[in-house]
Amino acid sequence: MGVREGRKRKKYLIALAERHSVIALVAGLTVFICTMAAVFIWLESFNPEEEQPLHYFTALSNLVSAIAAAFMIPYAVEGIRKKHFVLPRYIVLFQFSAATCVSITMLTSLAIILPTQGLMAVTGYNFWLHIVTPFSALVLFQCVETGTTISKREAILCLIPFWAYIIVYYIMVVIVGKENGGWDDIYMTQAFWPAWVSVLLFLVIGFAMTMAMRALHNYRAKQFWKRITGMWTEETIPEEMLVEAMGLGRYIGKRMSPDTELTVPLSLFNMMSERYGIPMEKLINAYIYGALDSIREK
Numbered sequence: 001m002g003v004r005e006g007r008k009r010k011k012y013l014i015a016l017a018e019r020h021s022v023i024a025l026v027a028g029l030t031v032f033i034c035t036m037a038a039v040f041i042w043l044e045s046f047n048p049e050e051e052q053p054l055h056y057f058t059a060l061s062n063l064v065s066a067i068a069a070a071f072m073i074p075y076a077v078e079g080i081r082k083k084h085f086v087l088p089r090y091i092v093l094f095q096f097s098a099a100t101c102v103s104i105t106m107l108t109s110l111a112i113i114l115p116t117q118g119l120m121a122v123t124g125y126n127f128w129l130h131i132v133t134p135f136s137a138l139v140l141f142q143c144v145e146t147g148t149t150i151s152k153r154e155a156i157l158c159l160i161p162f163w164a165y166i167i168v169y170y171i172m173v174v175i176v177g178k179e180n181g182g183w184d185d186i187y188m189t190q191a192f193w194p195a196w197v198s199v200l201l202f203l204v205i206g207f208a209m210t211m212a213m214r215a216l217h218n219y220r221a222k223q224f225w226k227r228i229t230g231m232w233t234e235e236t237i238p239e240e241m242l243v244e245a246m247g248l249g250r251y252i253g254k255r256m257s258p259d260t261e262l263t264v265p266l267s268l269f270n271m272m273s274e275r276y277g278i279p280m281e282k283l284i285n286a287y288i289y290g291a292l293d294s295i296r297e298k
Helices: 003-044 057-082 089-122 125-143 152-157 160-176 195-231 238-255 266-276 280-297
Strands: none
Touching: 003 057, 003 125, 057 089, 057 125, 057 160, 089 125, 089 152, 089 160, 089 195, 125 195, 152 195, 160 195, 238 266, 238 280, 266 280
């Protein structure tokens, strides 16, 4: 493999990290601004004689989605500056949970509320909170590739906010009741069958959406790493990987400002280490050496 191909691969990795950072920033800002605007308009137009907006899973799930998007924004900004986009695992899971919740909101609005309560499910602010912002959160979440896979156990635990709402709703609607200071049955859980049937139905919907989201997310995570390692061939020798790690460090060091911390792409080096049997320490040392050498030259 020649020097030209090594440079091409290095530039590709940097461009990929930069693109992910920009997409993450746009995704975070879009979901946060649109969701907060829609919820604020709903709260402003709220009629005191109606059910409180925060009693609706629609409002709560969208707010969680906006907060999850906001958590991602600082990491996206850092990714643009450092040419290396990494999200902590807890934020990936937080976003997965939020995306799952708004997907449940969108599905139940179209499959249950629309047929039973008419066009009010998709008009006015409901159009934004039932369709636009959930769809945006789903699409943009899938566009932000992190390479992080999610286990079945983690996916199920991400349903905790949904389960918590079901428990609170059941208590306030079925056990307490509107006449005793509880909530209206805004989702008509007792209109066609006993409440426990509705609970089981929602649990099934939640589980199905979570598994579908997990399958799609994990598929994209595998494609992410497949693209990154696509330029590594069986003929590539370990020494070339060390040269690339050093070259990557030089590239980063050359573009670092004096007050910027050096970030080590551990996930990338871990893939290189597993594929070619190179100790992680050697890859990291080569990367740091390249960065420091480039900084000294400046």
